[in-house]
Amino acid sequence: MLLSKKVIQSDLEEARQLEEHVLETVQGCGYSDAEAFAIKLALEEALINAIKHGNRYDPDKTVTVCYDIEPDRVRFAVADEGPGFALCNVPDPTADENLERPCGRGIMLIRAYMDEVSYNEEGNELRMVKRRVEQG
Amino acid sequence: MTDFAHEGLDLQVQQSGSATVVAMRGSLGMIDVESVQEQLRRLVGQPEAVVVLDMSDLHFIGADGLDMLLVSRGLSRVQHGQIRLVNPSGEIRRILELTRLDKVFGIYASVGDALGA
Numbered sequence: 001m002l003l004s005k006k007v008i009q010s011d012l013e014e015a016r017q018l019e020e021h022v023l024e025t026v027q028g029c030g031y032s033d034a035e036a037f038a039i040k041l042a043l044e045e046a047l048i049n050a051i052k053h054g055n056r057y058d059p060d061k062t063v064t065v066c067y068d069i070e071p072d073r074v075r076f077a078v079a080d081e082g083p084g085f086a087l088c089n090v091p092d093p094t095a096d097e098n099l100e101r102p103c104g105r106g107i108m109l110i111r112a113y114m115d116e117v118s119y120n121e122e123g124n125e126l127r128m129v130k131r132r133v134e135q136g
Numbered sequence: 137m138t139d140f141a142h143e144g145l146d147l148q149v150q151q152s153g154s155a156t157v158v159a160m161r162g163s164l165g166m167i168d169v170e171s172v173q174e175q176l177r178r179l180v181g182q183p184e185a186v187v188v189l190d191m192s193d194l195h196f197i198g199a200d201g202l203d204m205l206l207v208s209r210g211l212s213r214v215q216h217g218q219i220r221l222v223n224p225s226g227e228i229r230r231i232l233e234l235t236r237l238d239k240v241f242g243i244y245a246s247v248g249d250a251l252g253a
Binding site for chain 1: 137141142167199204209235236237
């Protein structure tokens with residue numbers, strides 16, 4: 001069960017404020033710089049995708065973020081009100097023919113930096129987990 | 137420790153001969169991308185402009201920031217100009233490598249190297 005739930009408008013400033021709150025908590029829990037970077041990156045990409053591609057900046061649609069920040073792992077679920085998408089339809093941004101296209105890197109970065117990433121069947125809710133590495 | 141919760145972006149723009157050096161300090165987050173894009177658009181909009189982006193003190197960039205770099209590169213090429221990246225360290229370099237954008241942009245060890253290229 002995810003402990004905190006925030007509903008924001010399709011607005012980047014609201015997304016930034018939520019991200020700020022989450023990062024304060026994450027860094028307060030003692031996560032390393034590398035882990036905090038990964039969490040910031042993944043949450044930012046998830047929020048931008050939800051606002052921009054999911055809700056298409058529609059002010060009547062919201063983004064729901066559930067999160068659970070524990071000392072050993074962070075979990076997020078980010079849901080928008082768009083129709084969703086199929087991961088298999090997203091072009092590989094690292095393919096030679098797509099390298100110079102300015103799009104499609106958010107999802108690959110989330111997958112690269114988080115430990116677990118999945119979507120609901122409709123493709124409009126992203127769930128992701130980052131585990132903390134024990135510091136020696 | 138980098139303050140990822142609150143850190144913003146500071147741009148210092150300097151002319152160096154015929155090139156423009158832009159030192160990027162802090163985090164290039166979702167809120168900053170549009171204004172940075174606008175500043176870069178003005179710089180690369182000049183014919184044959186060479187714009188050197190010093191990333192030595194840049195701590196964060198996301199996909200929108202990378203897209204912004206690619207759009208600026210496209211505008212620059214129309215004007216027969218160039219964008220050169222300098223010393224992206226740590227996670228910034230890793231992101232450029234993961235996305236293979238290190239193959240697209242010229243990356244230099246120092247501002248001096250970029251200016252002399």
